[in-house]
Amino acid sequence: MSQTVQQLLQTARQQLAQLVPASEASIEAQILLMHTLDVNRAWLLAHATDVVPEKSTQDFTHLLQRRLQGEPIAYILGYREFFGLKLAVTSDTLIPRPDTETLVEAALQKIMQPLQILDLGTGTGAIALALAWHAPQSQVTAVDASEGALRVAEKNRHCLQLDNVTLLHSHWFSALANQAFDLIVSNPPYIEAADQHLSQGDLRFEPLSALAAGEDGLADIRQIITQAPGHLNDGGWLMLEHGYNQAEAVQNLYQIAGFEHIQTLRDLGDNPRVTLAQWLVI
Structure with a gap:
């Protein structure tokens, strides 16, 4: 079933909130979806009602499951900002x-x-x-x-x-x-x-x-x-x-x-x- 950007983020936030504080869950959900779609946060906000392609939804779900198993965001993304x-x-x-x-x-x-x-x-x-x-x-x-x-x-x-x-x-x-x-x-x-x-x-x-x-x-x-x-x-x-x-x-x-x-x-x-x-x- 196809889901919008907003729906994917909401579901991810709810699941991640069992792992990290709610404020962090929201940020992590956005980071994982931005990485999946190769977009920035402004794009997510402007396209909240856009339907996410099935392949991208599957990729996002895979990354989300890795995070829910405790794997650090940095290892999932493959990079970290420093100084x-x-x-x-x-x-x-x-x-x-x-x-x-x-x-x-x-x-x-x-x-x-x-x-x-x-x-x-x-x-x-x-x-x-x-x-x-x-x-x-x-x-x-x-x-x-x-x-x-x-x-x-x-x-x-x-x-x-x-x-x-x-x-x-x-x-x-x-x-x-x-x-x-x-x-x-x-x-x-x-x-x-x-x-x-x-x-x-x-x-x-x-x-x-x-x-x-x-x-x-x-x-x-x-x-x-x-x-x-x-x-x-x-x-x-x-x-x-x-x-x-x-x-x-x-x-x-x-x-x-x-x-x-x-x-x-x-x-x-x-x-x-x-x-x-x-x-x-x-």
Whole structure:
């Protein structure tokens, strides 16, 4: 039976409201139908009474069922907007989140001149590409231990035509030998291995290696802070995203490693999210 745009959206909203809050259900229904029909939101509003072709209805229903099973919208669409950039995402990568924009903003504030920048665990390339886009005179090296993630990052780099980004296969600093940088940034895994949230919501579909880091969630952060001094130029900065309840622990790790000017920044939800510190050679 043929349905109009309005009817499809209403049915989808009702079903999605069992998964997400009503306000989000309405937005997600529109996003999925816009993607199916390759139109914008204004078109949906102007053509509410238009009958949707049967093939498109079937395609929309298929996408809706995937979402109702819990699959993240970003994986269904195959992309996510981050810091003004449209980035491809796959199940090989963590989904870029607005909270991580706090890290990008903090890094951009330190780029007063062309710098050598390193992004550890780049995933989709979100942080590295955002920095390269907004600081075109700087050179950005982005590494990841996942070859699948690097393929996605390379696709995004190519689409954005950013020639000031180099992608390398590396587990943290392992392939960087004696290379040193002025700024190192990372959104590493920081969830506790036993955290129940790993089996809930979008996290169920994202790569565990990009989420969990040992019993206390600090295993990778601890390794990065310990090894970073060997890859930072004098006066260089290390900036790390972390869990909302990890700021004090991360600050302590910085102090133990000998970093100075330690500072924690809050994200859009007013949670302590990014801690940065400077490496000064005595």
